[in-house]
Amino acid sequence: xxxxxxxxxxxxxxxxxxxxxxxxxxxxxxxxxxxxxxxxxxxxxxxxxxxxxxxxxxxxxxxxxxxxxxxxxxxxxxxxxxxxxxxxxxxxxxxxxxxxxxxxxxxxxxxxxxxxxxxxxxxxxxxxxxxxxxxxxxxxxxxxxxxxxxxxxxxxxxxxxxxxxxxxxxxxxxxxxxxxxxxxxxxxxxxxxxxxxxxxxxxxxxxxxxxxxxxxxxxxxxxxxxxxxxxxxxxxxxxxxxxxxxxxxxxxxxxxxxxxxxxxxxxxxxxxxxxxxxxxxxxxxxxxxxxxxxxxxxxxxxxxxxxxxxxxxxxxxxxxxxxxxxxxxxxxxxxxxxxxxxxxxxxxxxxxxxxxxxxxxxxxxx
Numbered sequence: 001x002x003x004x005x006x007x008x009x010x011x012x013x014x015x016x017x018x019x020x021x022x023x024x025x026x027x028x029x030x031x032x033x034x035x036x037x038x039x040x041x042x043x044x045x046x047x048x049x050x051x052x053x054x055x056x057x058x059x060x061x062x063x064x065x066x067x068x069x070x071x072x073x074x075x076x077x078x079x080x081x082x083x084x085x086x087x088x089x090x091x092x093x094x095x096x097x098x099x100x101x102x103x104x105x106x107x108x109x110x111x112x113x114x115x116x117x118x119x120x121x122x123x124x125x126x127x128x129x130x131x132x133x134x135x136x137x138x139x140x141x142x143x144x145x146x147x148x149x150x151x152x153x154x155x156x157x158x159x160x161x162x163x164x165x166x167x168x169x170x171x172x173x174x175x176x177x178x179x180x181x182x183x184x185x186x187x188x189x190x191x192x193x194x195x196x197x198x199x200x201x202x203x204x205x206x207x208x209x210x211x212x213x214x215x216x217x218x219x220x221x222x223x224x225x226x227x228x229x230x231x232x233x234x235x236x237x238x239x240x241x242x243x244x245x246x247x248x249x250x251x252x253x254x255x256x257x258x259x260x261x262x263x264x265x266x267x268x269x270x271x272x273x274x275x276x277x278x279x280x281x282x283x284x285x286x287x288x289x290x291x292x293x294x295x296x297x298x299x300x301x302x303x304x305x306x307x308x309x310x311x312x313x314x315x316x317x318x319x320x321x322x323x324x325x326x327x328x329x330x331x332x333x334x335x336x337x338x339x340x341x342x343x344x345x346x347x348x349x350x351x352x353x354x355x356x357x358x359x360x361x362x363x364x365x366x
Contacts, residue, residue: 112343122273127262133236142237153288210318231262309341
């Protein structure tokens with residue numbers, strides 16, 4: 001190897017490569033290299049979240065579940081196979097407009113939410129009827145933020161700002177009405193470290209030519225406006241945000257949120273309501289700019305996990321594709337894992353393991 005006519009001995013070049021791989025001293029590290037470091041650590045530690053570029057796409061599925069309510073995850077696709085609104089025989093606080101709202105989820109629940117009345121299909125006036133989400137909060141109000149404290153390279157106020165921007169990303173990626181209509185999530189993308197080249201490449205492919213490895217639905221909620229429209233202006237949410245000190249003194253923030261989207265067909269006069277349920281776990285790193293190449297107010301993506309009920313099974317169009325009664329009537333039964341999409345007592349890691357099988361599985365309710 002030579003530079004400016006001067007030759008570098010092989011042993012010096014090898015030492016340079018080893019130090020570059022381990023991270024240089026006193027200089028910020030290029031963020032995609034950091035992503036690779038995180039990936040290696042996550043691969044070596046069982047039970048840790050899957051690394052950013054180690055995403056394992058779901059294997060090709062053959063079945064489509066007769067209710068066609070896909071529960072698509074990073075390693076699993078599950079389909080609703082009961083139905084249309086679940087088999088239930090007892091109540092948990094009601095599901096109407098006057099239902100008692102739940103307190104914020106500050107820690108993982110010990111079990112799934114109780115069942116609600118059988119046969120109570122959603123309507124345009126009550127799109128969450130027959131669903132535990134009737135007692136959930138609206139929009140960002142359902143995303144619990146912890147109290148900030150000095151962590152890593154950030155003081156308390158800086159951590160509080162990072163948490164607020166984390167919630168901004170969740171809103172811009174999964175709640176923004178324009179994004180839900182299928183528009184590009186530019187505000188959300190603007191919060192991702194632009195120097196993380198792996199992620200930029202993923203985003204470019206995901207919006208240009210989505211496939212199972214490059215699917216925008218892994219991070220964003222989008223419907224095709226020519227197919228469906230929102231049933232009202234409320235998205236119900238339940239979830240929480242946690243943080244800790246991460247690599248190189250970064251503040252690592254983990255988010256685990258379930259979103260419930262009621263929709264109707266796009267045709268004028270349509271009144272049949274279907275619900276799509278998306279649960280995402282996104283882990284992000286708010287890096288020390290003295291150690292990681294980054295831009296102010298942006299985070300580096302560490303990992304993600306996602307599963308979706310009634311969003312399409314084994315389809316990679318870049319849009320959630322909910323099924324209505326007509327489609328469910330002609331679809332076949334799912335043959336994968338059985339999952340309650342409202343059950344947040346199971347971690348996403350456990351959910352992924354349970355769904356790591358062939359075919360479209362079954363969800364107990366929507």
